[in-house]
Amino acid sequence: MVCEKLQIHNRKGEFDREKEEFWEYLENMKQNGCLMGCSVTGGTEKSIRIDGVDTGIMSGHAYSLNDNFELYDQEMENPRKTHRLLRVRNPWGRGEWKGKWSDDSD
Numbered sequence: 001m002v003c004e005k006l007q008i009h010n011r012k013g014e015f016d017r018e019k020e021e022f023w024e025y026l027e028n029m030k031q032n033g034c035l036m037g038c039s040v041t042g043g044t045e046k047s048i049r050i051d052g053v054d055t056g057i058m059s060g061h062a063y064s065l066n067d068n069f070e071l072y073d074q075e076m077e078n079p080r081k082t083h084r085l086l087r088v089r090n091p092w093g094r095g096e097w098k099g100k101w102s103d104d105s106d
Contacts, residue, residue: 023084026068036065038088056098063088 006025010016029036040048042059049055057063067087085101096102 023068026065026086030068038063038065038086050099054098056096056102061090061092063090 006017008015008017008022026036039062040057040059042048044060046059047054048057048059065086066089068085069087070082070084072082083101088097090096
Protein backbone atom coordinates (compact mmCIF):
# COMPACT_ATOMS: atom_id res chain seq x y z
CA MET A 1 0.00 0.00 0.00
CA VAL A 2 0.99 3.61 -0.42
CA CYS A 3 2.54 5.29 2.62
CA GLU A 4 0.08 7.41 4.63
CA LYS A 5 0.40 9.85 7.49
CA LEU A 6 -2.66 10.49 9.65
CA GLN A 7 -3.02 13.35 12.10
CA ILE A 8 -5.41 12.13 14.82
CA HIS A 9 -5.54 15.28 16.98
CA ASN A 10 -6.42 18.83 16.01
CA ARG A 11 -4.33 21.85 17.01
CA LYS A 12 -6.14 22.07 20.35
CA GLY A 13 -5.03 18.52 21.19
CA GLU A 14 -8.55 17.10 20.81
CA PHE A 15 -9.14 13.75 19.13
CA ASP A 16 -10.10 14.75 15.60
CA ARG A 17 -11.38 11.45 14.19
CA GLU A 18 -14.33 9.18 14.75
CA LYS A 19 -12.87 6.68 17.24
CA GLU A 20 -14.66 3.64 15.81
CA GLU A 21 -13.62 4.55 12.27
CA PHE A 22 -10.00 5.03 13.38
CA TRP A 23 -9.97 1.63 15.16
CA GLU A 24 -11.36 -0.04 12.02
CA TYR A 25 -8.61 1.67 10.01
CA LEU A 26 -5.95 0.22 12.35
CA GLU A 27 -7.55 -3.23 12.14
CA ASN A 28 -7.58 -3.03 8.33
CA MET A 29 -3.91 -2.01 8.19
CA LYS A 30 -3.02 -4.89 10.54
CA GLN A 31 -4.96 -7.43 8.43
CA ASN A 32 -3.15 -6.22 5.31
CA GLY A 33 0.26 -6.66 6.95
CA CYS A 34 1.11 -2.95 6.77
CA LEU A 35 4.04 -1.53 8.69
CA MET A 36 2.79 1.06 11.17
CA GLY A 37 4.41 3.64 13.35
CA CYS A 38 3.42 6.52 15.57
CA SER A 39 4.84 9.61 17.23
CA VAL A 40 3.88 12.53 19.45
CA THR A 41 4.31 16.11 18.26
CA GLY A 42 5.61 18.84 20.52
CA GLY A 43 9.34 19.31 20.15
CA THR A 44 12.36 17.07 20.04
CA GLU A 45 12.87 14.44 22.74
CA LYS A 46 10.71 15.97 25.44
CA SER A 47 9.12 13.71 28.03
CA ILE A 48 5.33 13.51 27.71
CA ARG A 49 3.56 14.06 31.01
CA ILE A 50 -0.10 13.40 31.78
CA ASP A 51 -1.44 15.14 34.88
CA GLY A 52 2.17 15.89 35.86
CA VAL A 53 3.26 12.24 35.70
CA ASP A 54 6.00 11.09 33.32
CA THR A 55 4.59 8.56 30.82
CA GLY A 56 7.89 7.23 29.45
CA ILE A 57 6.92 8.45 25.96
CA MET A 58 9.02 11.12 24.22
CA SER A 59 7.79 13.75 21.77
CA GLY A 60 9.54 14.00 18.43
CA HIS A 61 10.45 10.32 18.58
CA ALA A 62 9.22 7.55 16.28
CA TYR A 63 7.76 4.34 17.68
CA SER A 64 6.78 1.19 15.85
CA LEU A 65 3.17 0.12 16.22
CA ASN A 66 3.51 -3.65 16.42
CA ASP A 67 -0.04 -4.70 17.23
CA ASN A 68 -3.51 -3.54 18.09
CA PHE A 69 -5.97 -5.77 19.89
CA GLU A 70 -9.02 -5.84 22.16
CA LEU A 71 -9.36 -7.44 25.58
CA TYR A 72 -12.88 -8.18 26.70
CA ASP A 73 -13.66 -7.21 30.28
CA GLN A 74 -16.16 -9.57 31.91
CA GLU A 75 -16.65 -7.16 34.82
CA MET A 76 -17.90 -4.24 32.72
CA GLU A 77 -21.64 -3.59 32.89
CA ASN A 78 -21.92 -3.75 29.10
CA PRO A 79 -20.47 -7.16 28.10
CA ARG A 80 -19.53 -5.85 24.66
CA LYS A 81 -17.14 -3.30 26.16
CA THR A 82 -13.45 -3.92 25.59
CA HIS A 83 -10.08 -2.42 26.35
CA ARG A 84 -8.47 -1.45 23.06
CA LEU A 85 -4.70 -1.60 23.30
CA LEU A 86 -1.76 -0.76 21.07
CA ARG A 87 1.56 -2.55 21.37
CA VAL A 88 4.13 0.18 20.76
CA ARG A 89 7.89 -0.36 20.70
CA ASN A 90 10.70 2.11 21.07
CA PRO A 91 13.17 1.08 18.35
CA TRP A 92 16.03 2.51 20.41
CA GLY A 93 15.07 0.16 23.23
CA ARG A 94 15.23 2.87 25.91
CA GLY A 95 12.31 4.23 27.90
CA GLU A 96 9.13 2.39 28.72
CA TRP A 97 5.45 3.33 29.02
CA LYS A 98 4.72 3.87 32.69
CA GLY A 99 0.93 4.25 32.61
CA LYS A 100 -1.96 1.80 32.74
CA TRP A 101 -1.21 -1.69 31.40
CA SER A 102 2.54 -1.22 31.86
CA ASP A 103 4.69 -3.53 33.96
CA ASP A 104 4.86 -0.74 36.56
CA SER A 105 1.11 -0.11 36.82
CA ASP A 106 -1.12 -1.48 39.55
